[in-house]
Amino acid sequence: MDVSILAINLVNGFLWGIILGFAAVGLTLLWGVMKVVNLAQGEAILMGSYVAIVLFSQYGISPLIGGLVALLVGLAAGFLIYWALLHKLVGKVEKITLKIEMSTLLAMFALSIALLNFYYYIFGSEPRGFGLWSIGLPFIRVLGTTIRTNILLADALALISVTIVYLFLDRTILGKSIRAVMQDAQAASLVGINPVKIKLLTTVLGIGLTVFSGFMVLLFEASVTPEIAYKYAPLGFVVVVLGGLGSVVGSLVAGIIIGIIYGLSKVVVSIFNPRISDPVALSTAFIVLILILLFKPEGIFGRKR
C-alpha cells in the first residue's frame, strides 16, 4: 500500500475531526446539562454558515467578521429557542423524566423541519460559499500533502474556541455552576444556583457555539448545501456519545477519533474496492456509535451514571 495515501487520509481525517469535535461542543452541553438533544443541530450549524455567506456575498463583509456576527446571531438564536421552546418543557422541572426528554426531542425536531426548509426556500440546494475568497488562499505542504489555508484557519479557530469554552467552564463561577447543574441539578439548586438562569445560559451558549461552528464547517468545506445537516447532525450524536455527555474535551477528542476512523476505514476499504470506500467509511462511524451506546454508554470521558 502506498504510504502517502494513508498519510493523506489520516491527516485529513484528523483535521476534519477537529471541526467535527468542535461542532458537537454545543450539542454535548445541551444534552449533558439539560437532557435536551438538539435535533436541530445540523440546522444550527447551517445558520452560522449562511450568516457568513450572506454578509459576504450581499454586503461584501469579510468572512472573518462574518464569523463573529455568526456567533452573535447564534447566541441570540439560543435565547429565542430557550424562551420559545425549551422553557415551557424543562424550565421549571427539577428532574427531567423520559417523557419530558421525548417532548424536547420532538420540539427541537419541529424546529429542525422549519429551519431546514427555510434554508431550502431562501438558498436552494446549490452549494454556496465564499467563492473566490477561499480559492485565493495559499496552500501549505505537510507530510507530502497539500493543505489549504482555509482548513488550517478553521481548525485553529476551532481549537481556540474549545480552549476558551473549557476555561470558561473550569475557571469561572458561571461555568462552574453549569457543571454543578450537570452533575446534580437538585443539589445545585439547594446551594442557591438558579436553575432557570443556568438552563437559559446553557441554551444560549450551546446554540451559540453550534452556530459559530457552522462558520468553521463552511471554512473547512469551502461551500455548503442544506444537505450537510444530514451529515453533521448524526455524526455530532456519534461524537457526543463517544466523548461522554457534557464533556467538552471528550467531544474534541471523540471528533478527532471519528475523523481518523473515517480516514483509516476509507483507506482500508479502498484497497478492496475504491468505489465504495466513502459510504463504508461513513457507516463505520455509526457502527461505532451503536457499539459505544451498547457497551460503554457513558462514553470515553463521561462519568458512569
Added chain:
Amino acid sequence: MEDILVVENVTKRFGGLVANSKVTFSMKRGEILGLIGPNGAGKTTLFNVITGVYKPDEGRVIFKGEDITGKPPHVITRKGIAKTHQIVKPFNDMTVLENAMVGALFGKRAHQITIGEAKEIAYQSLELVGLAEKAEEFAVKLTLRQKKMLELARALSAEPELLLLDEVLAGLNPKEVEEALEIIKKVKEERDLSIIMIEHVMHAVMNIADRIVVLHFGWKIAEGTPEEVANNPEVITAYLGDPRYALRFVRRKGGEGDGSS
C-alpha cells in the same frame, strides 16, 4: 408449617460497597415478617434481590422449595411474589383500574386470563384497599395515601402468595397509618398471604409483625419476635440507639391490643 421463603447467605455488592452481606433467614407460610434497620442497611436491596431486580453475588433465594436466584423479575412475579415500591410508581396516564389490571394480567395467572377477568381481579383488589370509587380516575390525580394503596392493589392483583411491602406507611399521618395497617391485616387474612414489610414506622411494625429481622450495614444482626428484637442489646446499640426507645416500642405493642382483626 413449610417455609415459603428461604434467603441463604445472600451477598450483594455494588462496586466496593457491600449492600447485603451473607444475609440468611427463612419465613413460614402465613407469617408477617418485619425487616428493619437504619437507612442504608440494605433492606431495599434485599427486596430487589428477592424479586430478581438484582442478581446476588453470592447466596440463594428459595421460594416454595424452588431456587429462584437470579431469575428475571417478571418470572418471579409469576411464581407468586409481588412487591410495592418505596417511592410510588403509578402509571400516571392510566386509570387506577388499568393500573391494577397490569398487576392481574402479568401476575400469577399471566397469559391465562382475559382482559375482562383481569378487570374483575383488579376491581376486587381496589375494593379491598378502599380505592374502588377511584377506579376510573387517572392515577396521577391520587393523593400520596391513595397512590400507596394503589401500589398495594396493583401488587395484590398479581395474586401473590408472598407480598413484599417497601415502606407502605412512610409519609402517612398517624390516622392513615392505622387505616393502612387495618387494610394490610385484612388482605392478609382474605388472601392467605405471607408478608415481608420494610418499615420505619416502628410501633406499627412492632405491632403487626410476627417476627422481625434486623439489618445493619448489610449484615443481619438480629432476628426474633418483636419483644426479643427490642430487647436485643446489639439492636439497641446499633439501631435503636437509646434503650428507652426500645422499651417504648414494647410498651406500645402491649398497650395497643391483641393485634387480631
Added chain:
Amino acid sequence: MTGKESTLSHYLKSPTLIVIVFVVLGILIARILGMSTLDTLMTIMYFMGIALSLNIIMGFAGYVSFGHAVFLGLGGYAYVLLVYFVKPLAQLQNMGFGLGAFLVAVLAGLFAAVIAASVGAAVLRLRGAFFAIATIGLDFTALYLMKAIVPELNPEQFFGAQIILPADKIVEKDVVFNAMFLTLIILLAVNYYIRKSPFGVGLTAIKEDEDAAEVLGVPTTMFKIIAFTLAGFFAGMVGALFSLNGGGVDETLFNLGHSIDMIVMIVIGGLGTVLGPVVGSLIYFELYDLLLVHYPGVNLIILGIIVAIVVLFFPEGLIGLLRKYKVKGVRLRDLLE
C-alpha cells in the same frame, strides 16, 4: 360505580372500530367510484401505513424511533431485489389481483422483521434519546451499506443505489393498490388487537414506567422486541409496496424525512391509540396538500411550526385532547379507546 357493568359496556360500544371500518370503506368506495386518483389513494394508504407501523413501538411502548425509515428502506430493497433476481417471484407478483404482490411484500417485510428482531435485542436496551439516536445510527448504517453493496450486485445495470425495475417485472398500479389495501387492513387489525390485548396493556405500562412494569411481571424485554419486530415488519411491507408502485427503489427511501412523516402524524393524531395515527395521517395528508397548494416553498416551514405548537400546547395530540372531555355525561375517553 359498578365495575362489572362498565367492563361490558366498554367493549360493546367501540366507535374506534366504526371509524376504522368507515375509513377503510371510504378508501374502497373512492376507488370503485373513481372519486380520487389512484395516486392520491395510494399516498393516503402509504401515510396511514407508515404511521400505524411506527405506532406499535412509539405509540404503545413509548420508544420514539427516529430511524424507522430504515425498515421502509430495507423492505423496499428486499422487494425490488427479490423480484429482480428471483424469476418465480416476479411471476408470482401478477397473480390473484394483488395477492401475489402481497405475498412477495410479506417476504420483504419478513426480511425487515428479521433485521428488526436482531438489532432490536441490542438497541432496545437503550432508553429515551439514546434509543432515538441509535435508530438514526441504524438508518445511516443501512443507507451507506446499501450504497456500497447495491452497485456491486449488477454493476452494468445499477447506478449508485438506484434500481429501476424493468417493465416485465412490475405490475399494474391497481394491483399494487389491492395489495396495499390488504396490508393496511391487516395493519389496522393488528393495531386494534394490540390496543385491546394484554400485550397492549403491557406495552402501555412500559411506556409509563418500565421498571415498575418489569416488577409487576411484564416481560419487558420480550414485549419490546416483539413490538419493534412487528413495527419493522409492517414498515418493510409498506416500503416494499411503495417501491413496487414507484417501479423501483433508491436510497431516498432511507431519508430521515420518512421518519419525520411518521412521527409527525402520530404526534398530531395522538400517541397510544389506534385512532391517533389514522386521524393524524388524514390530517397530515390534507395539511401537506393544502400547504403545498397555498404556500408552495414555505409549506414545510409552516408544518414545522405547527408541529412545534402541537408539541408545546397539545402534547397528547388531537385524540389525546378529545379523550379528556365529556359530552353529555359520556366520557369521550371510553369511546375513543
